[in-house]
Amino acid sequence: MSNSRNSRRIEQWRDTTIPRRPLLWLAAALLFTLPALLGTVASWVPFLFLFALVLKFWMEPRGYRLRSTSLKLILTALTLGAIFLSYDTLKGIEPAVSLLVVLVSLKILEAHTAREFQVMVMMAWVLCLCGFLLSQDLAIAFCLFVAFALLIAALVQFHRPATAGSPGAFWLPLATTLKLVAQAAPVAVLLFLLFPRINTGFQFRIGDPHAARTGFSDRLSPGGIVALANSTDIAFRAEFPDRRTGPVGPMYWRGLVMWHCEGMEWRAPYAPAPISDSSNGYPASDKAVRQRITIAPHGARWMFALDRPFGIPSGARLARGNYLYSVQPIRKTRRYEALSSTDPTREELGAHERREALQLPASISPAVRELAASFAGHDSEPRATVNSALQFFRTQGFRYSLSPGEYNKNDLEEFLFRRRTGFCEHYAASFATLMRLAGIPARVVLGYLGGEYNDLGGFFLVRQSDTHAWCEVWIPENGWTRIDPTAVVAPGRASLDLSSFLASRVASGEMATGRSAFLTRLARLALVNQIRFVWEALNYQWDTRVLGFDADVQDVLLTSLGLTNSGPFPLVMQVLIVIAALLIIYAGWMQLRTRPRADRVQALYERFCQKLARIGVQRDPCEGPSDFAKRAAQSFPNASEYVRHITETYIALRYAPGPAAISLDKFVKKINAFTAHR
Amino acid sequence: MKTGKFPLLYPTASLAGLLFVLGAMWYAASSQNSPAVYLLLFGLTAVFLVSIPHTLLNLADVTIAPESAKPAFAGQEVSLPVEIMNCSRATRRGIQLVVPGRGGQRKHVDYIPAGKAARVTLRFPAKQRGEHRIGTLRLTSIYPLGFVRVLKKFGSSQTYLVYPKPSGDPRLPVQRARSPHNRPQTELGEGDDFAGVRAYVPGESQRHIDWRAVARGQPLMTKQFAAEAEGSVHLDFSALRFHGAEERLSQLALWVIEAERVRRPYSLRLPNTEIAPAVGEAHFHRCLRALSLFPGEDGA
Numbered sequence: 001m002s003n004s005r006n007s008r009r010i011e012q013w014r015d016t017t018i019p020r021r022p023l024l025w026l027a028a029a030l031l032f033t034l035p036a037l038l039g040t041v042a043s044w045v046p047f048l049f050l051f052a053l054v055l056k057f058w059m060e061p062r063g064y065r066l067r068s069t070s071l072k073l074i075l076t077a078l079t080l081g082a083i084f085l086s087y088d089t090l091k092g093i094e095p096a097v098s099l100l101v102v103l104v105s106l107k108i109l110e111a112h113t114a115r116e117f118q119v120m121v122m123m124a125w126v127l128c129l130c131g132f133l134l135s136q137d138l139a140i141a142f143c144l145f146v147a148f149a150l151l152i153a154a155l156v157q158f159h160r161p162a163t164a165g166s167p168g169a170f171w172l173p174l175a176t177t178l179k180l181v182a183q184a185a186p187v188a189v190l191l192f193l194l195f196p197r198i199n200t201g202f203q204f205r206i207g208d209p210h211a212a213r214t215g216f217s218d219r220l221s222p223g224g225i226v227a228l229a230n231s232t233d234i235a236f237r238a239e240f241p242d243r244r245t246g247p248v249g250p251m252y253w254r255g256l257v258m259w260h261c262e263g264m265e266w267r268a269p270y271a272p273a274p275i276s277d278s279s280n281g282y283p284a285s286d287k288a289v290r291q292r293i294t295i296a297p298h299g300a301r302w303m304f305a306l307d308r309p310f311g312i313p314s315g316a317r318l319a320r321g322n323y324l325y326s327v328q329p330i331r332k333t334r335r336y337e338a339l340s341s342t343d344p345t346r347e348e349l350g351a352h353e354r355r356e357a358l359q360l361p362a363s364i365s366p367a368v369r370e371l372a373a374s375f376a377g378h379d380s381e382p383r384a385t386v387n388s389a390l391q392f393f394r395t396q397g398f399r400y401s402l403s404p405g406e407y408n409k410n411d412l413e414e415f416l417f418r419r420r421t422g423f424c425e426h427y428a429a430s431f432a433t434l435m436r437l438a439g440i441p442a443r444v445v446l447g448y449l450g451g452e453y454n455d456l457g458g459f460f461l462v463r464q465s466d467t468h469a470w471c472e473v474w475i476p477e478n479g480w481t482r483i484d485p486t487a488v489v490a491p492g493r494a495s496l497d498l499s500s501f502l503a504s505r506v507a508s509g510e511m512a513t514g515r516s517a518f519l520t521r522l523a524r525l526a527l528v529n530q531i532r533f534v535w536e537a538l539n540y541q542w543d544t545r546v547l548g549f550d551a552d553v554q555d556v557l558l559t560s561l562g563l564t565n566s567g568p569f570p571l572v573m574q575v576l577i578v579i580a581a582l583l584i585i586y587a588g589w590m591q592l593r594t595r596p597r598a599d600r601v602q603a604l605y606e607r608f609c610q611k612l613a614r615i616g617v618q619r620d621p622c623e624g625p626s627d628f629a630k631r632a633a634q635s636f637p638n639a640s641e642y643v644r645h646i647t648e649t650y651i652a653l654r655y656a657p658g659p660a661a662i663s664l665d666k667f668v669k670k671i672n673a674f675t676a677h678r
Numbered sequence: 679m680k681t682g683k684f685p686l687l688y689p690t691a692s693l694a695g696l697l698f699v700l701g702a703m704w705y706a707a708s709s710q711n712s713p714a715v716y717l718l719l720f721g722l723t724a725v726f727l728v729s730i731p732h733t734l735l736n737l738a739d740v741t742i743a744p745e746s747a748k749p750a751f752a753g754q755e756v757s758l759p760v761e762i763m764n765c766s767r768a769t770r771r772g773i774q775l776v777v778p779g780r781g782g783q784r785k786h787v788d789y790i791p792a793g794k795a796a797r798v799t800l801r802f803p804a805k806q807r808g809e810h811r812i813g814t815l816r817l818t819s820i821y822p823l824g825f826v827r828v829l830k831k832f833g834s835s836q837t838y839l840v841y842p843k844p845s846g847d848p849r850l851p852v853q854r855a856r857s858p859h860n861r862p863q864t865e866l867g868e869g870d871d872f873a874g875v876r877a878y879v880p881g882e883s884q885r886h887i888d889w890r891a892v893a894r895g896q897p898l899m900t901k902q903f904a905a906e907a908e909g910s911v912h913l914d915f916s917a918l919r920f921h922g923a924e925e926r927l928s929q930l931a932l933w934v935i936e937a938e939r940v941r942r943p944y945s946l947r948l949p950n951t952e953i954a955p956a957v958g959e960a961h962f963h964r965c966l967r968a969l970s971l972f973p974g975e976d977g978a
Contacts, residue, residue, distance in 0.1 A: 587731035
């Protein structure tokens, strides 16, 4: 019995082929998952995928499909081998995603039953999942949510195999999908906000694609930052909750401090040494700048804050050199609040620190030593030494350039005396080295300079192209003092972000280089800028509201709502009860809207009949109203006139063409007034 | 009998697939602590949850009314026209009508507009002669997403007839010794020679109605023709030499068909009934009905 049932079920699956329309929706959904995977899968995989889709649409009407099991096995083995050749391994997320896409492609060629259609939809959902694991960019997320909706549309279309002539064959699935999504949105938000994020504890690492993108490193070598000058990737966003537009003056975002000098190359300590925060003393609160920073994942531990941070966010430490670093590598978008002071420090320089801040490599050439000595020679006052060094940079024909040519770490002499062309890292490194040679403790700070203000979102956007290096020198009466030699060479740079600075120079004809010139001109169009600002504001909301809402933030929310003390299980129950209530409301609403409208006249007449039945005259189901009225009139001669009148009214209201001569209200009154007794 | 008032809800096979996908998403989200994946997970969960009332209400205010099924011979197919009425004010989509337990296939109705009805014909094999109840008809729907199935049962006391499977010797029995009162005479029936008219009986073939008389304003009359010289055939259950009642019934059914085909009047005699000789559609069905309802060993 069960066997025949099984075979029947198989029969039932077999006789349904996948109609063209759901397949179209599915194909569209699969195409929308593709952008998220492009960077990760092997380069040939998308082509295979597209080829399979096109082939499917060619094969389906002709009844062809991938039937032979051995051919399937061979194809699977071939693609598996190709993936192995592309990556040299089958472990890790990239080969796994490639494999999944390849399997989906093969499944497309093979699929022909209803069950396989379902399987393909499920696989497409898993592709969405992979997409979100790989990239959480808003544009990608948008594509993936479109794919998500298209998959729902595909299912709706599939479960309603529309015949060619039926109305709304194309728009109906979309409308149904929109309705479903609109009704699901509150449920999803509720779950997202309140459903406990239970950590399973099983971790799997995803190779962080962001780690390679950041230009930041703990080593400042010539040409390191220049490479980033055209990168528009976002480093972080900063809001100033206390004031709308941020502090006056240039914004130097401190990233890390480098102590170790190798001439043109500087290095930060391998492990930052934490210092306690309290030794600095808090500056007056009106001097402190509060910032809320949303940092893009970069896979390393550095964190950024304005000038000199002193309020340490949770999960972070303050390192020697007054910069923040994270205890854990930052692998996902993170949001923190920092307090900064723009005043110079008034701390003491310890002997150990002084020694470190004066360390020099042995390979400095005599000419450079002589130059440094000449700065110090005029006056032993540190301030004067600094000024004469800056004067040297200002007057000796140094140029600020995005293409300064290649330098070696021992090319200090070459830079200072011959080429005199460099980017911020060259100036910072050479200036700090010169200061140390002149006997002034100096260090290099790597961070970001400037940021673009987004009016809509009220935040500053700092990009990788804003990476900047500057110096700090020890001046006894001031403490560590920021000196930016780049500002001397290219005075506009410090007050603008790099792209605007470059744009202004393009405008003044100072530099014009093909592509970037076109882009910068484009960037100056008002409309383009407006669109860009809206997009960036949206992006910010996505990053802070969605990507920033992790388990920790949820904890804070739950605590503020007073929901944490009951533990996760009661919370789950509460959420489920609320959702069930919501679903019941939906169901009731939909039921109410589609319930058949009761025939009022009929209902009233039935009440009249019931009244008669109560006193003994039962109406036969097949008895017409007039016949019944005659019979009833015979039973109650005293009420006969009334019964006839009601029946006539009923017939007129229900069956007479055109508008009724008597209003419904009067009919109601008559029925209510009718009381019959024998 | 369930009146179809309460719809039942069942999971479908694809729900298992969905749960697997949701599980994978949950695992990925919690191990990466990734809000974006959580959003996807909860979005999919929410859409699934919201689709449940949609599926459930897809059969609200939808009722069915089976019409009368034409009798069929055993071994053939019974076709049962069923009207599915949508009394609600919304279009209902993706509805299936199923007759359980008879190996009948599902009938898919794409959509029924508000206040309209759709007519489908269910076909299922007629296995055994006799009178059968239609039993419970089911309406199911998995629209829109197919993760849950809503089911509404409609009990019906209506019956349909299955005639015995005709089989055996197709040659009509030769006239043997007739009973004395049954003297040879020209039987009125459907022979070749016109023999007069009689009043029309509803259900009779309309071919022999005297339409000219109708045109003259007279009532419906059926023309009668003298039967062939051979006279009528007497089909007698007890005269058959088979052992099994079913075989006898099958043989009689075949003869009834043959006699009707060659238009020879035939009479039928069963242990409990006797039908006088005649020919024509009404007579034909009357005989077959008697054969069908003959109490068999299994009490069919």
